[in-house]
Amino acid sequence: MTSAARKFTIKVPCTSSNIGPGFDVVGLSLSLYLTLRVTVDPSSTNTSPKLSYTGLGAEEAPLDAYKNLTTRTALYVLRSNNVQAFPTGVDIQVHNEVPFGRGLGSSGAAVVAGLLLGNELGQLNLQKDRLLDHALMIERHPDNVTAALMGGFVGSYLLELSPEEEERRDVPLSEVIPEYPPNASFDWGTNPPSPPHNIGHYIRFGWSPQIKVIAIIPDFQVSTASARSVLPQTYSKSDLIFNLQRLAVLTTALTRTPPDPFLIYQAMQDKVHQPYRKNLIPGLPDVLASVTPQSHKGLLGICLSGAGPTILALATEGEERIVEDVVRTFREKGGIERCDAKVLKVTEEGAVVSYD
Numbered sequence: 001m002t003s004a005a006r007k008f009t010i011k012v013p014c015t016s017s018n019i020g021p022g023f024d025v026v027g028l029s030l031s032l033y034l035t036l037r038v039t040v041d042p043s044s045t046n047t048s049p050k051l052s053y054t055g056l057g058a059e060e061a062p063l064d065a066y067k068n069l070t071t072r073t074a075l076y077v078l079r080s081n082n083v084q085a086f087p088t089g090v091d092i093q094v095h096n097e098v099p100f101g102r103g104l105g106s107s108g109a110a111v112v113a114g115l116l117l118g119n120e121l122g123q124l125n126l127q128k129d130r131l132l133d134h135a136l137m138i139e140r141h142p143d144n145v146t147a148a149l150m151g152g153f154v155g156s157y158l159l160e161l162s163p164e165e166e167e168r169r170d171v172p173l174s175e176v177i178p179e180y181p182p183n184a185s186f187d188w189g190t191n192p193p194s195p196p197h198n199i200g201h202y203i204r205f206g207w208s209p210q211i212k213v214i215a216i217i218p219d220f221q222v223s224t225a226s227a228r229s230v231l232p233q234t235y236s237k238s239d240l241i242f243n244l245q246r247l248a249v250l251t252t253a254l255t256r257t258p259p260d261p262f263l264i265y266q267a268m269q270d271k272v273h274q275p276y277r278k279n280l281i282p283g284l285p286d287v288l289a290s291v292t293p294q295s296h297k298g299l300l301g302i303c304l305s306g307a308g309p310t311i312l313a314l315a316t317e318g319e320e321r322i323v324e325d326v327v328r329t330f331r332e333k334g335g336i337e338r339c340d341a342k343v344l345k346v347t348e349e350g351a352v353v354s355y356d
């Protein structure tokens with residue numbers, strides 16, 4: 001007797017991290033989605049998942065399940081929970097709305113989709129808090145993955161790990177997951193260890209329903225790795241205090257209705273990452289200075305989204321003028337000819353799995 005095919009859908013929101021001073025701390029989940037339609041047909045003899053892509057990044061994303069970030073993450077979840085390999089007959093149709101390398105958390109969304117995929121393929125029944133432990137073994141900063149998994153506006157921190165746990169966390173993904181399709185004689189070796197428990201703690205903040213989120217997305221990529229490599233190893237006490245003071249005010253200021261533009265605008269200033277990233281994003285300082293609550297009615301604050309190059313503006317009204325002026329400043333001061341602009345919603349649910 002053959003068992004019936006299982007069909008499910010995984011939907012993961014994009015995220016904007018940092019919101020100015022909250023570098024590697026806060027993330028906001030937003031309404032562009034990475035969606036996976038998955039079929040598992042046990043009667044099929046296909047041992048390697050079949051992947052197809054539509055939407056953004058379709059020409060870039062590897063279709064080899066042992067190279068693709070989402071399926072590699074799924075395999076990590078399976079193997080670290082003692083399931084040696086993918087089940088047979090897996091077909092994954094990906095549709096992606098999250099632009100790659102723009103600071104909107106495409107890699108975080110791909111990792112979170114992989115966590116849920118591994119959990120469903122292995123029928124592991126891991127809860128989201130436990131999946132977060134797995135995510136943090138792969139993506140070293142918690143802001144994007146926590147917001148994508150949990151939804152809403154989220155603050156998070158990583159527990160300091162013991163030297164032994166740190167060693168487990170430092171095993172590069174490429175060493176726990178083979179990069180190339182195993183053949184019949186492939187030696188899988190031992191499974192990777194399961195991650196330590198409760199390594200990421202988080203809290204959901206509120207979000208004033210009056211705050212609209214505007215993303216202005218330049219037409220070029222900045223990889224998060226390169227935008228992290230330009231940051232200094234140490235910071236001055238005054239720069240650190242500057243950011244801590246603002247972040248402490250910002251997380252509550254964004255919950256208040258009506259939102260206070262003068263409080264929020266100043267609370268979204270940053271001295272920890274944005275100044276160091278200006279050489280990667282032509283015109284960035286001019287863009288950040290070009291719209292203020294004084295010059296643009298309704299503007300609450302403006303910052304780099306994640307590692308950039310996307311600009312995130314928060315506003316109660318006046319979206320069109322804000323977009324026009326940011327796009328013009330990027331063109332005039334940075335020589336950036338094309339930008340896309342979107343008004344996005346804050347998502348409540350985070351990543352979801354639904355069965356047909």
Ligand SMILES: Nc1ncnc2c1ncn2[C@@H]1O[C@H](COP(=O)(O)OP(=O)(O)O)[C@@H](O)[C@H]1O
Nearest residue numbers: 061069100101102103104105106107110223224
């Ligand atoms: N849906 C996806 N499927 C496979 N790989 C992806 C997907 N989304 C992102 N990636 C990988 O992540 C890279 C972008 O990650 P990153 O540099 O962190 O930028 P960001 O997360 O800001 O978009 C892409 O170049 C690609 O390698």
Ligand SMILES: N[C@@H](CCOP(=O)(O)O)C(=O)O
Nearest residue numbers: 017024103104105224306307
């Ligand atoms: N805190 C990280 C966030 C990176 O986000 P991404 O959307 O650019 O991947 C950083 O600023 O490096």
